[in-house]
Amino acid sequence: MTAPRMMALRAFLASDFIYRFRRDKVALVSFLVLLAFVLAGLLAPVLAPFDPYDPASIDIMNSEIPPVWTDGATDPQFLLGTDAQGRDMLSTILYGTRISLTIGIFAVMLQMVLGISIGLLSGYVGGRVDAFFMRLADIQLSLSTLMVAIVALAVFQAAFGTELYSDLAIFMLIMVIGIAEWPQYARTIRASVLAEKHKEYVDAARVIGLGPGRIMVRHVLPNTLSPLLVISTVQVANAIISEAALSFLGLGMPVTKPSLGSLINSGFEFIFSGSWWITLIPSVVLVVLILTINLLGDWLRDVLNPKLYKG
Amino acid sequence: MESGPIDHLIFLGKRLLQATLVMFVISLIGFSIQDNLGDPLRELLGQSVSEAERQALRDQMGLNDPFLVQYGRFLSKAVQGDLGDSYFFKRPALDVIADKFIATLELVIGATLIIVFISVPMGCYCAIKPNGWISRAVMGISIVGISIPVFLTAIFCIYLFSVELGWMPSFGRGETTAPFGWESGFFNVDGLVHLVLPSISLASIMLPLFIRLIRSEMMEVLESEYIRFAWAKGLNKYRVWFLHALKNTLLPVITVGGVQIGTMLAYTILTETVFQWPGMGFLFLEAVNRVDTPLIIAYIIVVGLIFVVTNTVVDVIYTLVNPTVRIAGKAS
Numbered sequence: 248m249t250a251p252r253m254m255a256l257r258a259f260l261a262s263d264f265i266y267r268f269r270r271d272k273v274a275l276v277s278f279l280v281l282l283a284f285v286l287a288g289l290l291a292p293v294l295a296p297f298d299p300y301d302p303a304s305i306d307i308m309n310s311e312i313p314p315v316w317t318d319g320a321t322d323p324q325f326l327l328g329t330d331a332q333g334r335d336m337l338s339t340i341l342y343g344t345r346i347s348l349t350i351g352i353f354a355v356m357l358q359m360v361l362g363i364s365i366g367l368l369s370g371y372v373g374g375r376v377d378a379f380f381m382r383l384a385d386i387q388l389s390l391s392t393l394m395v396a397i398v399a400l401a402v403f404q405a406a407f408g409t410e411l412y413s414d415l416a417i418f419m420l421i422m423v424i425g426i427a428e429w430p431q432y433a434r435t436i437r438a439s440v441l442a443e444k445h446k447e448y449v450d451a452a453r454v455i456g457l458g459p460g461r462i463m464v465r466h467v468l469p470n471t472l473s474p475l476l477v478i479s480t481v482q483v484a485n486a487i488i489s490e491a492a493l494s495f496l497g498l499g500m501p502v503t504k505p506s507l508g509s510l511i512n513s514g515f516e517f518i519f520s521g522s523w524w525i526t527l528i529p530s531v532v533l534v535v536l537i538l539t540i541n542l543l544g545d546w547l548r549d550v551l552n553p554k555l556y557k558g
Numbered sequence: 559m560e561s562g563p564i565d566h567l568i569f570l571g572k573r574l575l576q577a578t579l580v581m582f583v584i585s586l587i588g589f590s591i592q593d594n595l596g597d598p599l600r601e602l603l604g605q606s607v608s609e610a611e612r613q614a615l616r617d618q619m620g621l622n623d624p625f626l627v628q629y630g631r632f633l634s635k636a637v638q639g640d641l642g643d644s645y646f647f648k649r650p651a652l653d654v655i656a657d658k659f660i661a662t663l664e665l666v667i668g669a670t671l672i673i674v675f676i677s678v679p680m681g682c683y684c685a686i687k688p689n690g691w692i693s694r695a696v697m698g699i700s701i702v703g704i705s706i707p708v709f710l711t712a713i714f715c716i717y718l719f720s721v722e723l724g725w726m727p728s729f730g731r732g733e734t735t736a737p738f739g740w741e742s743g744f745f746n747v748d749g750l751v752h753l754v755l756p757s758i759s760l761a762s763i764m765l766p767l768f769i770r771l772i773r774s775e776m777m778e779v780l781e782s783e784y785i786r787f788a789w790a791k792g793l794n795k796y797r798v799w800f801l802h803a804l805k806n807t808l809l810p811v812i813t814v815g816g817v818q819i820g821t822m823l824a825y826t827i828l829t830e831t832v833f834q835w836p837g838m839g840f841l842f843l844e845a846v847n848r849v850d851t852p853l854i855i856a857y858i859i860v861v862g863l864i865f866v867v868t869n870t871v872v873d874v875i876y877t878l879v880n881p882t883v884r885i886a887g888k889a890s
Binding site: 289328382387388390391392393397398401402404405416447484488491495496497511515518523526527530533534537538541542545 | 710728819827831849
């Protein structure tokens with residue numbers, strides 16, 4: 248059992264993909280930084296010196312303490328300073344990264360499930376089903392995702408009231424961002440299915456009597472993986488941006504359970520009074536997070552799609 | 559494949575049908591929001607009215623009618639431009655939006671000008687000299703630009719230019735004048751100064767996208783047969799680049815641009831929030847906080863209409879301008 252797995256691993260490590268990955272410093276650094284973010288998000292409860300969700304650990308007397316490296320009334324307890332409510336910025340940012348990543352990844356998983364199912368169905372069945380879904384995709388893409396998300400969440404918030412909404416926010420964000428972007432996947436998968444559908448291996452699978460479902464999922468789908476991988480990175484970055492934007496507008500995560508976007512929002516008014524760190528530190532974290540994902544996505548596209556231009 | 563004028567008419571008809579259908583769905587969504595969000599009676603009467611009187615008024619206003627009857631009424635009013643009165647402003651919701659529309663339009667125009675005048679030259683340059691250090695720098699910066707959400711650009715701009723340097727105003731629209739009958743900040747210095755930072759912020763998110771798009775389209779065009787032929791003919795290089803190549807580069811760019819106008823509207827909500835810009839997006843968020851249902855619905859319908867109209871117009875123009883495009887619904 249282990250031997251073939253080891254072989255597969257060794258083959259993967261010796262592959263062109265890994266070779267090019269090792270050669271490319273930008274990709275390597277981006278990957279390491281992203282890995283650090285993911286670990287920081289996963290281990291936030293362990294790494295964070297304070298629990299920002301626990302009101303008992305917050306003392307309003309500690310509010311707006313600047314980061315330790317600045318002049319002024321710093322406190323070594325709070326490496327990155329505190330926000331207006333006296334929460335430790337470092338802990339809040341760690342938890343915020345966790346929430347932003349969670350929403351980004353789950354929203355994209357939802358997009359994938361919806362998009363792959365619809366794309367496979369559309370490409371394989373064709374005809375009216377195909378026409379219907381692709382029209383729907385056209386229409387949905389023509390209405391900007393962010394606009395749809397803003398309107399949908401605004402209406403939910405007005406309907407539920409702010410109290411209830413803040414409890415449901417994380418699910419609502421995942422649902423809305425997830426549902427709004429399925430056409431990206433559906434179109435890609437459909438195009439690949441159309442390209443693969445008439446190849447010999449599909450005919451061969453049909454001749455030996457496999458059902459259409461099995462052919463689609465086990466034979467065609469694996470051949471569409473590389474475009475999937477490329478759009479997935481971009482989609483995760485976009486989902487995180489959308490989440491941040493929605494939270495910034497006050498339609499996303501509440502201040503008591505902040506994502507990076509709501510942190511930036513809650514600190515925004517304080518830049519006028521000089522407390523820049525409440526906004527700028529989470530902003531930098533957010534930008535670096537998105538940038539690493541985008542850089543990796545760019546690199547993946549170059550490697551997996553040699554037909555496209557480099558850069 | 560040849561497509562005659564009849565094909566174009568059929569295509570136009572299909573697109574119009576689709577546009578109507580989308581507007582119909584949006585109006586349906588708008589109506590179900592009205593149906594579920596807030597109680598119009600409470601807004602009208604307050605708390606001190608008996609239950610029997612409420613019921614009587616409900617019947618009188620038709621709030622107990624079947625869904626379809628109510629929707630029909632909503633639709634026929636909406637088509638006549640009546641989307642109800644805003645609870646907060648006590649004026650027709652569409653009028654309130656129309657007042658704010660100019661402010662948003664100013665932002666969109668400002669940002670569009672920035673995008674056009676920067677992305678076209680930069681995209682062309684990067685396509686013509688793909689390996690020069692300037693091109694590499696532009697491409698590198700553009701991926702950073704894509705990674706910075708629009709509200710962060712706005713915040714950075716305010717922090718740097720308003721708080722630290724004090725060069726620019728940090729919020730509001732500034733002075734507006736109305737030499738041509740509508741209040742605008744375009745015609746005086748104060749209004750224009752206020753417009754600078756919001757326009758830059760709004761442009762910042764689209765700019766990298768367009769630079770990349772123009773670059774890749776132009777690189778593709780420069781590889782094509784007719785450009786090689788133009789070189790072989792010994793044409794002047796500027797003529798080849800900016801007359802022959804650029805023309806065909808801009809065709810797909812215009813389509814994307816048309817679609818992005820809609821996306822830009824979404825970003826105006828963010829920009830307007832950061833800069834307290836009194837436009838439609840800002841108004842919408844205020845309406846949401848006040849649960850001002852008629853205004854929310856009016857905004858959704860107006861924005862939906864803008865999306866649908868721009869998309870349809872862009873599609874139709876594109877098929878007219880580009881004779882090689884395959885008209886959808888026709889097998890190749």
